[in-house]
Amino acid sequence: MRTRATVEHPGGRVETDPRRRTPRTDTVLADERLRKASYRLGDDLVKQAVRTALDRCRAGELAPDDVTDAVLDSLPRAATRLRRVINATGVIVHTNLGRAPLSSAAVDALELAAGSTDVELDLATGRRGRRGRSALAALQATVPEAGGVHVVNNGAAALALVTCALAARGRSVVVARGELVEIGDGFRIPELLESVGAVLREVGTTNRVRLSDYEAALAGDPDGTAFVLKVHPSNFVVTGFTSSVPVERLATLGVPLVVDIGSGLLHPHPRLPDEPSAAATLRAGADLVTASGDKLLGGPQCGLLLGRADLVDRLRRHPFARALRVDKLTLAALEATLLGPASPVAAALSSSPDRLEARARRLADQLADVGIVPPPEAVTSIAAVGGGGAPGVELPSAALALPPDLAVRLRTDPDVPVVGRIEHGRLLLDLIAVPEADEPDLVAAVRRAAR
Numbered sequence: 234m235r236t237r238a239t240v241e242h243p244g245g246r247v248e249t250d251p252r253r254r255t256p257r258t259d260t261v262l263a264d265e266r267l268r269k270a271s272y273r274l275g276d277d278l279v280k281q282a283v284r285t286a287l288d289r290c291r292a293g294e295l296a297p298d299d300v301t302d303a304v305l306d307s308l309p310r311a312a313t314r315l316r317r318v319i320n321a322t323g324v325i326v327h328t329n330l331g332r333a334p335l336s337s338a339a340v341d342a343l344e345l346a347a348g349s350t351d352v353e354l355d356l357a358t359g360r361r362g363r364r365g366r367s368a369l370a371a372l373q374a375t376v377p378e379a380g381g382v383h384v385v386n387n388g389a390a391a392l393a394l395v396t397c398a399l400a401a402r403g404r405s406v407v408v409a410r411g412e413l414v415e416i417g418d419g420f421r422i423p424e425l426l427e428s429v430g431a432v433l434r435e436v437g438t439t440n441r442v443r444l445s446d447y448e449a450a451l452a453g454d455p456d457g458t459a460f461v462l463k464v465h466p467s468n469f470v471v472t473g474f475t476s477s478v479p480v481e482r483l484a485t486l487g488v489p490l491v492v493d494i495g496s497g498l499l500h501p502h503p504r505l506p507d508e509p510s511a512a513a514t515l516r517a518g519a520d521l522v523t524a525s526g527d528k529l530l531g532g533p534q535c536g537l538l539l540g541r542a543d544l545v546d547r548l549r550r551h552p553f554a555r556a557l558r559v560d561k562l563t564l565a566a567l568e569a570t571l572l573g574p575a576s577p578v579a580a581a582l583s584s585s586p587d588r589l590e591a592r593a594r595r596l597a598d599q600l601a602d603v604g605i606v607p608p609p610e611a612v613t614s615i616a617a618v619g620g621g622g623a624p625g626v627e628l629p630s631a632a633l634a635l636p637p638d639l640a641v642r643l644r645t646d647p648d649v650p651v652v653g654r655i656e657h658g659r660l661l662l663d664l665i666a667v668p669e670a671d672e673p674d675l676v677a678a679v680r681r682a683a684r
């Protein structure tokens with residue numbers, strides 16, 4: 234990097250004060266390439282980038298002649314300050330990194346849906362069509378056990394809609410004490426249910442609940458019970474002296490059974506034996522299943538409702554459903570996730586540990602010359618599914634181990650931030666959720682961080 238560039242002035246004096254040589258904002262903005270960038274990104278982002286570059290120039294960190302190139306380099310690819318991040322945490326579904334990354338099929342669908350589409354128009358008849366019918370059809374075809382399906386904004390919205398439609402005006406929801414879950418960021422399922430007017434009837438204890446507990450609660454309030462709710466403890470595990478009642482038995486109680494499976498797995502996954510799937514839960518007798526679309530399904534943020542056709546229809550027609558309606562982008566991305574090739578989440582879940590280790594070794598070789606001590610090393614690691622589901626499941630993975638002081642520099646990389654995790658005093662860049670196509674960017678970021 235050039236610092237404090239000096240030039241000869243006609244008078245023969247050497248000008249070393251960078252302030253005097255800093256170009257004017259207008260002059261920089263008049264550059265044809267920056268005018269084009271303004272057209273694409275809007276004036277604000279470009280002006281902001283110019284101001285930042287000129288500040289660096291004044292500070293002597295950037296030569297005046299390099300200002301325009303520096304501005305162009307620093308401009309985002311799209312008009313958003315959101316940054317693309319490489320998820321090297323080893324947590325496949327990372328809430329703070331936007332949960333599921335979308336498949337390229339879903340991204341293509343988003344682009345198509347961004348314009349005007351027939352999302353709610355039947356082109357053959359010219360009449361209004363059922364909104365999102367092709368996405369809903371794809372969901373139903375994937376889970377034929379469901380008599381009806383509906384999609385809302387997220388898992389919490391799915392649960393809120395069920396409660397509003399079936400249990401408002403003081404009717405009660407029977408739920409086990411051990412399933413009164415806090416999802417994250419302070420959101421608690423019991424508070425959500427109560428906020429839409431349901432009365433909670435808690436049964437059992439923190440660690441144990443029996444069918445007879447549910448039966449006693451229902452006998453005490455046979456008409457006022459709207460449904461029994463079973464919530465999958467998706468972000469914690471209770472071990473030891475525990476018992477809960479399986480779906481098969483709850484389904485015999487004579488009131489609707491709603492199961493919040495959380496993760497959005499539609500079919501059982503061999504690597505996640507304890508994670509409930511929508512299909513298996515419906516087969517076991519649940520009347521309705523609620524789930525998120527952006528956890529293990531690997532789709533866009535949305536809430537899935539699957540189950541008895543008459544109940545789904547009631548939900549769909551409830552006035553509150555409109556407030557939870559998903560947009561055309563979500564419907565398009567969901568459909569493409571269902572119909573397209575394996576999502577990145579699905580690919581990460583089934584990645585082979587040997588392959589991950591080979592990738593880690595290759596990256597360590599490529600980076601052997603960066604001159605950090607100790608040098609980058611390929612190590613085995615244990616990855617996790619994430620807050621999105623399957624707590625306690627350990628996925629064999631591999632990582633690039635680096636000195637811990639690189640963590641902040643990688644996370645604040647100006648080009649592509651890389652987020653890893655610190656373990657036993659080392660920074661691990663776990664590869665399970667890093668697409669192979671991102672490896673060149675990862676290598677480049679480590680080189681920058683090591684400088």
Ligand SMILES: *Cc1c(COP(=O)(O)O)cnc(C)c1O
Binds near residue numbers: 414466493525536
């Ligand atoms: C994640 C989760 C939710 C909330 O879903 P969102 O899509 O985050 O609104 C509800 N219940 C369970 C069991 C969950 O795991």
